[in-house]
Amino acid sequence: MDLIIRNGRIVDGTGLPAYQGDLGIADGRIVHVGGRIAATAAREIDAAGRVVAPGFIDPHTHFDVQLLWDGEARPALEHGITTVVPGNCSLSLAPLKAEHRPRLVGMFQQIEEMPNAAFDGAFEWTWESFDGYLDALRAKLSVNVAPLAGHSVIRLWVMGDAATERAANAEELAAMQDLLRRCLEAGAIGLSTSFVDVDENLQPVPSRYAHFEELDALAAVLGEYGRMLQVVPEFYATDITLARVDQLAELSLAHQIPTTFSPLFDSAANPDNVSRVMARVEEQMARGARVWPQVQTRPIDISFTFDVASLLFAATPGWYRTMRLPREEKIAALRDPEQLEALIAEAEPGGDTGRFARVKVRAVTRAEDETLVGRSLGEIAAERGSTPARVMVELSLANDLDACFVATDLGHDDPARVGPLLAHPLVHIGASDGGAHIQSFATYGDTGYLFSRFVRDRHDLTLEQAVKKITADTARIWGIPQRGLLQPGFAADVTIFDAEAIARGDEVAAHDMPEGGMRYVRGAQGIDTVIVNGAVAWNAVDGYTTAATGQVVSA
Amino acid sequence: MTLSRARAFTTARPGEDWPDIARRSLADLDESAALEALKSWNLHLFLRQPRGRILGCDVIFTEPPRSDGG
Numbered sequence: 001m002d003l004i005i006r007n008g009r010i011v012d013g014t015g016l017p018a019y020q021g022d023l024g025i026a027d028g029r030i031v032h033v034g035g036r037i038a039a040t041a042a043r044e045i046d047a048a049g050r051v052v053a054p055g056f057i058d059p060h061t062h063f064d065v066q067l068l069w070d071g072e073a074r075p076a077l078e079h080g081i082t083t084v085v086p087g088n089c090s091l092s093l094a095p096l097k098a099e100h101r102p103r104l105v106g107m108f109q110q111i112e113e114m115p116n117a118a119f120d121g122a123f124e125w126t127w128e129s130f131d132g133y134l135d136a137l138r139a140k141l142s143v144n145v146a147p148l149a150g151h152s153v154i155r156l157w158v159m160g161d162a163a164t165e166r167a168a169n170a171e172e173l174a175a176m177q178d179l180l181r182r183c184l185e186a187g188a189i190g191l192s193t194s195f196v197d198v199d200e201n202l203q204p205v206p207s208r209y210a211h212f213e214e215l216d217a218l219a220a221v222l223g224e225y226g227r228m229l230q231v232v233p234e235f236y237a238t239d240i241t242l243a244r245v246d247q248l249a250e251l252s253l254a255h256q257i258p259t260t261f262s263p264l265f266d267s268a269a270n271p272d273n274v275s276r277v278m279a280r281v282e283e284q285m286a287r288g289a290r291v292w293p294q295v296q297t298r299p300i301d302i303s304f305t306f307d308v309a310s311l312l313f314a315a316t317p318g319w320y321r322t323m324r325l326p327r328e329e330k331i332a333a334l335r336d337p338e339q340l341e342a343l344i345a346e347a348e349p350g351g352d353t354g355r356f357a358r359v360k361v362r363a364v365t366r367a368e369d370e371t372l373v374g375r376s377l378g379e380i381a382a383e384r385g386s387t388p389a390r391v392m393v394e395l396s397l398a399n400d401l402d403a404c405f406v407a408t409d410l411g412h413d414d415p416a417r418v419g420p421l422l423a424h425p426l427v428h429i430g431a432s433d434g435g436a437h438i439q440s441f442a443t444y445g446d447t448g449y450l451f452s453r454f455v456r457d458r459h460d461l462t463l464e465q466a467v468k469k470i471t472a473d474t475a476r477i478w479g480i481p482q483r484g485l486l487q488p489g490f491a492a493d494v495t496i497f498d499a500e501a502i503a504r505g506d507e508v509a510a511h512d513m514p515e516g517g518m519r520y521v522r523g524a525q526g527i528d529t530v531i532v533n534g535a536v537a538w539n540a541v542d543g544y545t546t547a548a549t550g551q552v553v554s555a
Numbered sequence: 556m557t558l559s560r561a562r563a564f565t566t567a568r569p570g571e572d573w574p575d576i577a578r579r580s581l582a583d584l585d586e587s588a589a590l591e592a593l594k595s596w597n598l599h600l601f602l603r604q605p606r607g608r609i610l611g612c613d614v615i616f617t618e619p620p621r622s623d624g625g
Contacts, residue, residue: 167611204610212566212609220565234614237599243564243614280561287556361612 001026001041003535004493005496008047010034012486013054013472015464023052025492028534028549033486043536047496050528051463052483054471055082055493056143056447060230060262060294061434062112064093064147067290068123069514071140071550075444076434077525078538079504080495082531083483083553087148088262089232090194090207094133095149095179100156101125102309106200107152112436113311115517131186134552141550142537146480148230151193151207151218163206163454164199173217180221187554190228190258191218193429195244197232216251223255227261227555228478233261238273238416245280249289258477262294263431266418267411274421281426292477293422294430297450299413300505302440303362303406303520306330306396310403310440316344318356327401335395347389353378356388356407361395363404371394377405417455419460422450428477429469438519445504445522452503463499479555491553492534501526562620567609576609580617593617 003025008031011018024032024041056079063073064086073084086092089111096104108114127133130149137145155163160176168176180191193207193215215293221227229251234242240445248259266274277293284291290439304310309323322343333339347355357378364370372380372395377388395403412418421427432446447470454460475484475540482490505523513519529539535547562617565580577589585591596616601607609615 207610208610211569213569239562239616239620240614242561243616246558246561247614283556283558287558421596 001031001037001039003040003043003045003492003531003536004037004039005045005047005052005494006037008050008052008496009463010486011467012052013052013468013484015468015472018051018464023486023494025494025534028492030230030486030492033488045529046494047528049498050496051467051499053080053467053495053497054486054490055079055495055530055532057085057420057478057480057484058180058432058434058447059084059085059260059474059478060088060432061430061437062088062091062108062445063116063434064091065108065114065118065123066435067137067141067143067145071137071548072142072537073435074512075521075523077143077544078082078527078529078530079447080446080497080527080530081143081447081479082493082495083144083146083433084094084539085146085189085478086435087150087188088154088192088230089197090150090192090205092130092148092150092153092192092521094127094130094153095157095183096153097128097157098125100153101290103156103199104153107197107205110200111197111205112433113308113438113440114436115439115513117513117515117517120514129186130183130188134187138552140548141552142532142544142548143550144483144532144553145550146189146392146478146553147187148190148192148228149180149188151191151210152205154179154183154191154218155206155210160204162201164209166209167211167450168214173214174516175213177217177221180218181224184225184227187552188227189480189555190230190251191222192230194232196234212247216254219251219255219257222257225555226257226479227323229257229259231259232263234268235263235265238270238276240290241273241277242280245277245284247278248291249284249287252289252291256445258290258292258479260292260428260430260477262295264293264295264427265300265412266414266421268414269411272277274417277335278424278426285426287314290477293426293429294428295418296412297418297422297446297454298409299406299418300410300441301406302410303404303507304440305404306334306401308439311437312440316346317344319532331401334397340393340531343393344387344389348387353381353387353389357381357394358409359388359392359407360404361403362406364395365399365402369399369403383384415458419454419458420452423461423465428473430474438513440520442507442520442522445524448502448504448524448526451497451499453527456500458482464516480553481555483553492531494529494531495527496531497531498526500527560621562621563615564614564616566613566615567611569611572609573607576615580615595619
């Protein structure tokens with residue numbers, strides 16, 4: 001054997017009770033689970049007091065770009081994630097003709113808040129085809145990748161500018177089917193589409209121009225391979241989400257494919273949403289359809305400065321347009337009394353100051369404002385005889401647009417409601433958005449939060465149930481073979497952690513993107529060792545290794 | 556297995572506009588009444604810019620919200 005993990009508390013992914021045992025690995029595969037191993041190995045790990053579990057699988061990420069310069073998908077891997085699914089929400093980096101790259105970059109920047117620097121010079125764009133993209137990835141992967149092909153880029157490839165103008169004709173439909181087939185043959189685990197997203201010009205992305213007949217035709221191709229269809233529904237509107245559940249069920253039954261929609265959020269503003277959607281999911285699943293709602297573990301919050309256009313302003317178009325102005329024009333607009341009053345009127349109509357009142361000051365650059373950090377704009381406004389929106393503008397201008405604010409009351413934040421939802425047998429834990437929205441919130445550590453909040457603190461799930469949810473269930477839902485269980489013959493993706501300590505760290509700003517770009521990250525707590533295809537990829541003592549044993553994994 | 560009743564909806568067929576959808580999905584009403592009904596049940600589509608544009612993927616409700624929430 002190449003590696004033996006001894007004396008661990010084995011949580012094998014089946015959901016059955018943990019037990020003491022050893023685990024042996026050879027040639028990247030698990031060869032022994034359970035009883036004591038008499039043999040020795042070149043490398044041995046004493047896991048006494050630690051959980052030995054299958055590597056976690058994150059089914060909703062946007063690491064497509066980051067993986068080109070960071071095959072570890074940092075810091076996801078150190079949180080115990082051994083497989084990521086990029087290419088969600090209709091966006092993937094392939095198949096993509098060179099002439100369409102600017103359009104994809106625009107969509108990525110708008111939807112996933114990926115900065116320009118991530119695309120400019122951080123990698124060499126050598127491919128157009130899906131297999132070409134996978135070849136570019138393979139050389140440096142430390143994490144496994146199960147990539148989706150994006151509907152929007154498939155439509156762009158076949159229809160060009162007409163992809164955002166009209167329905168596809170029969171010839172174009174056939175061409176899209178052929179192109180999807182080539183992606184699936186190359187290793188795509190399925191197709192992603194979006195019913196809600198907009199591009200950098202706030203126009204619908206190409207996938208939204210597709211009629212149901214087009215989606216049905218593409219789902220038929222997925223049916224030839226039994227692969228996944230992922231969609232982004234109108235998650236803010238229950239009736240529309242219910243309609244999407246029915247559409248997905250129809251596709252699932254007609255073509256015998258798994259489908260998943262993400263996200264499904266709980267929100268006090270729409271308290272019946274989850275119960276109504278889950279009731280419909282239960283009905284459709286009882287019919288034999290596979291319609292998996294993805295639910296994230298973490299509450300929703302958004303941090304922002306006036307330096308970039310945050311999604312937080314999407315509901316106030318005047319603010320959003322202002323935030324998208326070049327820096328000097330933006331400052332001038334905010335200083336112009338007439339324009340400022342128009343913004344205030346939009347944010348606080350009729351004197352209703354609720355929109356930004358609970359937003360808190362997160363960080364400032366000006367020393368005299370430091371006492372404001374941690375306080376709400378509503379409190380500060382009350383002291384100053386002002387309004388929250390005015391205070392926010394004043395602080396931003398005074399801090400050279402670097403004042404940072406955080407909105408923390410955006411939903412999915414009642415653990416007494418989210419915990420039982422996560423434990424629901426038909427809920428697919430995911431929707432992390434890993435690698436996206438990097439200047440708004442940290443998308444890393446959702447699995448640690450699952451264990452700390454909903455297993456250890458609240459007992460909504462047992463340890464074994466939580467592990468199963470993010471390993472074997474995910475592999476089974478997505479049809480990823482021979483992963484997600486600690487079982488002889490399975491790939492040796494293993495996460496070793498302390499069940500009493502696993503958690504997500506605090507959200508901090510890091511400047512580790514290309515050209516020193518900033519993003520929010522969370523470090524891991526309680527993770528000891530992460531093994532990918534039999535090799536240690538990260539451990540708490542040495543950090544990342546040079547093993548680079550990640551693979552493109554497919555159905 | 557029979558599904559419980561849910562709010563009825565349709566999607567546009569290629570080339571269809573609002574009058575086409577009104578005639579197809581609300582054949583019992585005259586066209587102007589059908590259009591008004593569709594508009595009231597699908598304000599989220601009618602109000603977005605450009606006004607009245609239908610996208611291929613849009614869910615278009617053909618009845619009002621159900622009183623039982625279903």
